[in-house]
Amino acid sequence: MNERETLKVNKEGHLEIGGADCVALAKQFGTPLYVFDEAYIRSMMRIYRDTIAEEYGGRGLVLYASKAFSCKAMYVIANEEGLGADVVSGGELYTALEAGFPAEKIYFHGNNKLPAEITYALDAKIGCFVVDSAEEADFLDAEAAKRGITQDVMLRINPGVEAHTHAFVQTATPDSKFGFSVHNGTAEEMTRHILQKKHLRLLGYHSHIGSQIFEKQSFVLAVEKVLSFAAEIKKKYDFEPEAINMGGGFGIWYTDEDNKLPAGGYRGYLSALISAVKEQCRALSLAEPRILIEPGRSIVGEAGITLYTVGAIKEIPGLRKYVAIDGGMFDNPRYCLYQSKYTAVLANRAAERPTELVSLAGKCCESGDLIGVNMALPKAERGDIVAVLSTGAYNYSMASNYNRNLIPPAVLVKGGKAEYIIRPQRYEDLVRFDVIPDSLK
16 A cells, blocks of 8 residues: 555554544444544645745746645634635635635636626635636626726636646647637737726636646746747837746545655646746746646645445456445546546554455446545455545546435544534435426325
């Protein structure tokens, strides 16, 4: 098992997270259960925040990418650690505001923000919109005019760099529903369009090149492309960006196929990005802009695990062995969607070595309802507690009530003690919005 600081095997042979015994957590809160280590979350936030402070004089802001895991407690922690927030829906915005998060530190993303979401965000006086269409810019300008304000915006652009895991490529015409290409002229066109708006103030440019990235050079290249574009715009329109947002995408460990980065590794990502900004600005005679980044997965991904209880076990000789759990695609759809790989441990027998490869099967009425295949485990028995590691990001966020299963609760662990941050659903919650029309009565 590839352990990180928050995970260890205790003297009882049980898996611990943040000092809490996972077997005891399963007994206290039931399973399935999402578990998050607060200290780990805060340590990752501080790495990014402190690197900008120390290496760039604090001229920037770390925005927590809400889509990785959004709940009130996360916004409280992010605010306490001095972060801003990146939201991508009215629901995420509402959650942040309900948690008391300062609106001026909220940035609103999305390729198709709804009119109601835009007006809600304007009335909440959020800090900035990341514009992703001409129609959005027009609507924002008109609504800002009605309110007698000038709204800060950034423009999302595609610099022609795509990155994923250990590889990155350059492409002249990236195909994406997000942003505007610097290569085909649409990014310049949109810059001019926004600069002509009386009630919008363009702060600069936003770029996000991919996810689960382990190659620092991809971020460096993206900075070079963004600032080269900015230099061209400066010559033509006398506009210079006050800020650039280089997005997120920093990779995390899921299995031993991935790099296991120490804390310094994440500092290295940001250090390389900051150095590239300084060098390019000198070379292109640009003023150094504020730097914004949007880590999400790297903050909560490895901070979270999911606990399950083993149920039915079915072995098909010569084919595979299914170990069924009380969760499934309704609490983690990532294998079904992307064939994502995870590492699993028997939390109640964590010191035992794996002896077989199994398919971890969910309880949904779908053949494809799997958490993973060829997962190494000791021989599992009914009642064992399975911990699936690195499930803090995009698990609860993508959960559903498929088959009318209940979305699991979540607890936050600190110093060995756990508290709910998301309470358990009840069957009554599943029918809360059901209506039987009069014609059926």
